[in-house]
Amino acid sequence: MFKSSAFLVITAALAVGVPARAAIPAAPEGLVYAPATVAPMSVTVRERLLPQEAVLLRRLIREGRAMIIDGQPVFGIKDSGGDKFLPGKIASGLAYLIVQTPASDPARAEYLQGFRTLSRLTLDDTNDTWGIYYYLTALEQLHAAGLLDQAVDADVLARLKTKLDWRGFVTADLKLIDLPNNYFGVAFSIAQGRHRLVWEDDAAAKALLKRMLDHYRTYSDFGFADELEGGGRFDRYSVLLMGEIAQRHIEAGLEPSPEVLKWLRASAELLLVRLNAQGDGFEYGRSIGVYGETAFVEVLSAAAFYNVLTPAETDAAYSFSAVVAQRYMDVWVDGATGSINMWDKGRRTDTYRGKHRILGENLSIGRQLLYTSALWERIGYGGKTPMTDLTRWRQTQPTLTTTWFAKGQKGRGPYDRALITRRDGDRVFGLPLINGGFSQHMNTPYFPLPFAPGIIEGAADATFPQLIARFTLDDGTVLQPLAWYKDITVTPGQTPQVRYRQDEMDRMGQPAPQADARMQAETTYRFATGRIIRRDRFTPAAPLDIRALNIEFAAFSDQARLHREGKGWRVTYGSGAVKSIALRGFDHCEVAPVDDPVYRAPTQGFKTRLRCSRAAFRMAAATDVEWSIDYK
The missing domain is CATH 2.70.98.70 (Beta-galactosidase; Chain A, domain 5)
Incomplete structure (x- = not known):
């Protein structure tokens, strides 16, 4: 029924027990991360991020639709409370916990039962685009670990096969339906996931990849995606998209074309001059803040995997990734609520990422750090303390x-x-x-x-x-x-x-x-x-x-x-x-x-x-x- 995938390797790299929750300190003003103060990325993920997510997901299993985080109902009045990706994010978060918890730990049975319960509970909830992709990756992880049948009831899986499809937001002639062009990457990722699950052949994935790369060629001579069919919106998504496409190639075990690697290098070069010891990310456009920080990690880890960085650049990219992971727990996760804070105490983000998405934002950022940490481990940086002084690195960059x-x-x-x-x-x-x-x-x-x-x-x-x-x-x-x-x-x-x-x-x-x-x-x-x-x-x-x-x-x-x-x-x-x-x-x-x-x-x-x-x-x-x- 299923093809093997890179998820078996990725999840194996993180297959460790979840320790007791670590304390989450508040970050002082002007926080600067010297190399000696930064934990290996894998340690931050294992000892701080995973426990934080486990607490939230255990609450979700117990409380279901009644769950409230920091005064915000998770589901709202109707289904996902406006977070149209939430069922997929829940599935992804739980799948990571399941495969990372030893079989001897009673928590695994709790998580498996929770997945069965929540997959049925959210089956009819809105779950679009990114949510579909997240859900497919969760099913792949569970299959790779031999746990899919224990986590998903057969009738639910049958309905998911129909629901988890890219055709709901892409026309038959491969045009996006009222979405910016970065969603071609999402459609490609979904088609690849369905192919790996043997739910369809690879024809659609190939066609969507071609359509997306044709867009690059048509609307930019320089390898950055214009979200507006020539309108000229080049922002965080324009830089991130090639990193996402490279990451999907890694998941599928595909070799990118030289053209894709050239564009990936261009995105990496734009980010390398911005590396810093504070963990600050993308400086302009929508959906920045914490997403502006993790975008660096997604692009640079893929660039390192495909050897488009020099050894010194790779060390610096890993060091910054470790800083971003630690900064996430220090700065973005509120110790009083145990949740990410993008909305309160003086902070502001796009309406698109409003507080009604509070659980989903925890799981989305968590997933980005989980899979990129696993990739850094595959590259050879597992357990390594950052080796690049990013303050000195910045001084070496062009003016x-x-x-x-x-x-x-x-x-x-x-x-x-x-x-x-x-x-x-x-x-x-x-x-x-x-x-x-x-x-x-x-x-x-x-x-x-x-x-x-x-x-x-x-x-x-x-x-x-x-x-x-x-x-x-x-x-x-x-x-x-x-x-x-x-x-x-x-x-x-x-x-x-x-x-x-x-x-x-x-x-x-x-x-x-x-x-x-x-x-x-x-x-x-x-x-x-x-x-x-x-x-x-x-x-x-x-x-x-x-x-x-x-x-x-x-x-x-x-x-x-x-x-x-x-x-x-x-x-x-x-x-x-x-x-x-x-x-x-x-x-x-x-x-x-x-x-x-x-x-x-x-x-x-x-x-x-x-x-x-x-x-x-x-x-x-x-x-x-x-x-x-x-x-x-």
Whole structure:
């Protein structure tokens, strides 16, 4: 009935007993992980992560639909409470516990009975896309361990064979149904899983892989996935997707093509310059925070497995993976609740990952760390203490890199898409010049800003004008310089510069970006030591009546003092990484502490909010707006 798979090897690497739950300390501010303070990744997974997941899953077995975590019902009023992947995540989490618990341990029988009970309980619940993939991997693990018949009743398994299918979100001609293009990877993974379970042949998996790689070739010359069929959204998913595809090749025992390995190397290179001793991950776009950290681990472990990294890079990648695992338990798991916290105590994440998904987020991140830890063990790093000092590693990286995603050609329109990475000592800034596209173009994590932890960050699903000028016209139209970048030019040197222009502004108010040619923008960034300067020149195609010009800066620094500086304004901060910000082009500014749920980043809330404005004026010629930030 079943084909053998790599899951037997992977789960064998983790087939150990689950020890008593370890204490979970709170992380101090400014936590830096020196090599001597970081446990081997496999030790963190075995001694801290697995016990934490075991507690949650045992509660789930006992409490079923009545389970509540940190005040949040796990299932909600209807089936999965809005987490459309939850049944698959539950199956995956329990399968890991089952195969990692010795047969002599009474807990194994408890977990097997729990799987039988919960697989029936959630059989009619919503379980889409990723949930299907998770469920299939769980069934494979159980079969590889010879435990499938004990874990799943025959009638339930028969229904799962019908339900766990990629065809529910992909048309017969291989088009996704209302989903971004990273879901081609999910469909491919599901088709591969069904093939390994001998539920279908491998024709669909091959076709879906071809469709996905054709998308890469069509919409990027550089091996990064555009989620928007040429629209220009290149974010964490664009970098992660090739790592996920490589991981699925590993599961299936397939050899990637040279082209896939080339693209995997490109993703790895973008991440290697970002490795750091704090465990910080991806700096911009949606679903970052803890997922921005584990994305590094998924891509780099696959790159190491397929030998597209040098030995030194592999050591550094493993060291960072160990830091991410330890940081997860130190920072993201709340010791008071025993659960991941992405939503409270000053934190904010996308509505997509709302707190209604609390159990699923525990199991999803847990699974990522479990399978990547097992892969690092296969590579030869099991039980190894990190060997790379990541603070020193960062000092060896380039001070300026440009990662091209796409250039205006091949029917994609005239727009450039790129990520400029600037390293200034220990600080690394990422400047994304991309299009957030449908539902995201207006949100701060997709703004063309040099994002860096603790200095400039966005707030998920928030639209306040974070360091980006916002024009409100007399007719009520709101324009911002987003989405439509052309002629990106990067000039290296002691003070690197980035320049680009926009022949249209982005008109706010619609889910998708709207090009508005009534105003154009030319933007220049200059990166000096300890300082970033941005200057915009806005030019109307014809005179415009401006009702208001606004900008904000939400900062983690506090003890703010505002004063006039010539024709501009300056705010100095008494504490925090940002020392000061100066602005020109506004006739009024005010700064105050902020305690508002909108003004929260993935890991913490902003402490102060600067708001500047210019009153109504007639824009008959070019108008300049400038700001500069000094940082420690």
